[in-house]
Amino acid sequence: QKEVEQNSGPLSVPEGAIASLNCTYSDRGSQSFFWYRQYSGKSPELIMSIYSNGDKEDGRFTAQLNKASQYVSLLIRDSQPSDSATYLCAGANTGNQFYFGTGTSLTVIP
Amino acid sequence: NAGVTQTPKFQVLKTGQSMTLQCAQDMNHNSMYWYRQDPGMGLRLIYYSASEGTTDKGEVPNGYNVSRLNKREFSLRLESAAPSQTSVYFCASTGSIDEKLFFGSGTQLSVL
Numbered sequence: 435q436k437e438v439e440q441n442s443g444p445l446s447v448p449e450g451a452i453a454s455l456n457c458t459y460s461d462r463g464s465q466s467f468f469w470y471r472q473y474s475g476k477s478p479e480l481i482m483s484i485y486s487n488g489d490k491e492d493g494r495f496t497a498q499l500n501k502a503s504q505y506v507s508l509l510i511r512d513s514q515p516s517d518s519a520t521y522l523c524a525g526a527n528t529g530n531q532f533y534f535g536t537g538t539s540l541t542v543i544p
Numbered sequence: 545n546a547g548v549t550q551t552p553k554f555q556v557l558k559t560g561q562s563m564t565l566q567c568a569q570d571m572n573h574n575s576m577y578w579y580r581q582d583p584g585m586g587l588r589l590i591y592y593s594a595s596e597g598t599t600d601k602g603e604v605p606n607g608y609n610v611s612r613l614n615k616r617e618f619s620l621r622l623e624s625a626a627p628s629q630t631s632v633y634f635c636a637s638t639g640s641i642d643e644k645l646f647f648g649s650g651t652q653l654s655v656l
Contacts, residue, residue, distance in 0.1 A: 440586070465641065465642075466641050466642050468644060468645075477634060477647040477648065477649055477650055478587070478634075478645075478647055479647075480644040480645075483642075483644060485642065522586060522587065524587075524645075526641035526642075527641070528641070529594075529600075530575050530592065530594035530641055531589060531592060531602065532577065532589070532592075532636075532638075532641070532645055533589065533603075534579075534586045534587040534588075534589075535586050536584060536585060536586035537586045
């Protein structure tokens with residue numbers, strides 16, 4: 435079983451809609467969680483980090499963490515065509531390991 | 545500030561050839577990582593180095609070796625390349641598990 439599981443999609447939403455991305459993790463020792471965005475042919479770039487249960491908002495992005503359910507999500511409000519990319523969920527454990535999910539491909543349709 | 549510098553950007557090898565991918569960071573980070581990315585597989589951890597002088601296996605270490613040459617540099621070596629090692633390789637570094645990973649620009653490797 436992978437450390438981090440993501441629904442690989444692909445996910446398509448119309449412009450202006452909310453995109454919802456989800457992942458689950460298996461290592462209860464994981465204490466930090468991240469969402470990265472990756473455009474085709476480029477390196478991953480950080481969108482959000484979250485460490486505590488609850489919600490964390492940054493502009494159009496909201497990350498949610500539920501450690502009891504071992505669940506992390508990312509909501510993108512007012513989706514824009516420029517949000518079209520692959521979104522990678524990652525967890526980091528106390529062994530200094532960062533594990534990534536398989537990624538969710540998002541397409542925002544104008 | 546260059547961040548994470550990874551070389552080469554592209555490489556084509558024949559089966560059985562060897563090569564070393566180089567990675568250097570100038571952010572004084574303790575931890576460095578090597579990942580491979582294949583279509584539909586996300587990023588898979590090959591090896592990592594939590595601090596200078598230590599290296600540990602990740603999810604997919606077979607066929608690879610690493611060297612943490614000093615705090616700045618972390619190299620990945622393929623001793624006898626196989627077609628299954630055709631992939632995009634990323635080096636990354638961070639100061640701690642509470643901080644983001646900084647990625648290099650990637651190496652597209654093809655093994656024929």
